[in-house]
Amino acid sequence: xxxxxxxxxxxxxxxxxxxxxxxxxxxxxxxxxxxxxxxxxxxxxxxxxxxxxxxxxxxxxxxxxxxxxxxxxxxxxxxxxxxxxxxxxxxxxxxxxxxxxxxxxxxxxxxxxxxxxxxxxxxxxxxxxxxxxxxxxxxxxxxxxxxxxxxxxxxxxxxxxxxxxxxxxxxxxxxxxxxxxxxxxxxxxxxxxxxxxxxxxxxxxxxxxxxxxxxxxxxxxxxxxxxxxxxxxxxxxxxxxxxxxxxxxxxxxxxxxxxxxxxxxxxxxxxxxxxxxxxxxxxxxxxxxxxxxxxxxxxxxxxxxxxxxxxxxxxxxxxxxxxxxxxxxxxxxxxxxxxxxxxxxxxxxxxxxxxxxxxxx
Numbered sequence: 001x002x003x004x005x006x007x008x009x010x011x012x013x014x015x016x017x018x019x020x021x022x023x024x025x026x027x028x029x030x031x032x033x034x035x036x037x038x039x040x041x042x043x044x045x046x047x048x049x050x051x052x053x054x055x056x057x058x059x060x061x062x063x064x065x066x067x068x069x070x071x072x073x074x075x076x077x078x079x080x081x082x083x084x085x086x087x088x089x090x091x092x093x094x095x096x097x098x099x100x101x102x103x104x105x106x107x108x109x110x111x112x113x114x115x116x117x118x119x120x121x122x123x124x125x126x127x128x129x130x131x132x133x134x135x136x137x138x139x140x141x142x143x144x145x146x147x148x149x150x151x152x153x154x155x156x157x158x159x160x161x162x163x164x165x166x167x168x169x170x171x172x173x174x175x176x177x178x179x180x181x182x183x184x185x186x187x188x189x190x191x192x193x194x195x196x197x198x199x200x201x202x203x204x205x206x207x208x209x210x211x212x213x214x215x216x217x218x219x220x221x222x223x224x225x226x227x228x229x230x231x232x233x234x235x236x237x238x239x240x241x242x243x244x245x246x247x248x249x250x251x252x253x254x255x256x257x258x259x260x261x262x263x264x265x266x267x268x269x270x271x272x273x274x275x276x277x278x279x280x281x282x283x284x285x286x287x288x289x290x291x292x293x294x295x296x297x298x299x300x301x302x303x304x305x306x307x308x309x310x311x312x313x314x315x316x317x318x319x320x321x322x323x324x325x326x327x328x329x330x331x332x333x334x335x336x337x338x339x340x341x342x343x344x345x346x347x348x349x350x351x352x353x354x355x356x357x358x359x360x361x
Contacts, residue, residue, distance in 0.1 A: 024074055027078050208253070324339065
């Protein structure tokens with residue numbers, strides 16, 4: 001009864017948040033170049049890209065438009081790619097973001113994060129950083145296809161942890177892990193490794209078949225997925241032998257039934273197009289960068305004003321009735337799920353790629 005009441009309260013909140021659709025999180029895909037060639041890359045990024053990097057001034061123009069028209073009191077810009085550290089002008093853009101009263105951070109594989117670059121980013125106002133660590137040395141390097149990747153990202157983790165120790169509250173930091181069948185069994189060891197390194201915030205993602213990941217067999221089976229959920233739930237209660245903890249959240253993918261609130265701090269809510277927008281490398285306007293289907297591209301900054309698009313389009317993200325077909329049509333959990341994460345829909349006519357609730361039951 002209590003759970004049902006919590007769901008009811010949450011659904012009312014979700015309805016109000018969708019109606020307001022305040023933009024408070026913006027992804028900027030600043031490049032599709034990358035210094036790695038990861039097996040699970042959803043964007044299929046490579047060292048060289050056919051899509052040129054977006055000029056900094058073009059994105060700064062979007063920020064000016066948002067500043068003039070966005071009603072949200074707080075906006076965070078997440079700079080990602082590709083590998084954002086391949087750009088030499090992140091600091092220029094970061095300062096422009098701060099001058100407009102916004103916050104910014106990056107998601108990086110850490111391979112190019114030197115002490116000098118880290119200090120430069122901090123001086124430019126960087127407020128958050130997420131580093132990717134996908135297992136212990138062998139498994140991480142396997143997924144990242146680079147024998148130096150584990151060493152480099154661990155050096156980057158130490159750099160950030162040391163900074164946090166000197167300047168508490170200055171920088172939000174977490175480690176992101178993409179889980180597949182090859183690293184699932186070593187998650188307890190990875191947990192202890194992260195705790196020993198001083199990491200206090202951890203996020204886990206499961207891999208879905210998009211981009212290069214679609215060509216590799218990395219998705220979890222139903223039993224493996226349940227094992228992952230049980231590990232996350234257990235870790236959220238876990239204390240190491242020396243009394244330390246790590247706060248772990250599962251990603252926002254999918255309605256999880258009985259695991260809701262046991263594996264993350266919030267009920268499932270796909271905020272794509274509701275609170276989350278993006279500017280892709282070619283100027284396309286969408287939601288989170290995992291949502292790449294042509295049906296969900298809302299416009300392009302080179303012929304549309306971002307604020308006009310945000311205020312007047314995105315209807316297929318704010319009303320998900322179109323997704324109620326196939327296995328979702330008669331599902332009793334529809335009101336809690338609304339057809340799963342938008343990134344699991346290739347378009348508006350195909351059935352959802354997979355159902356997290358179904359995997360767990």
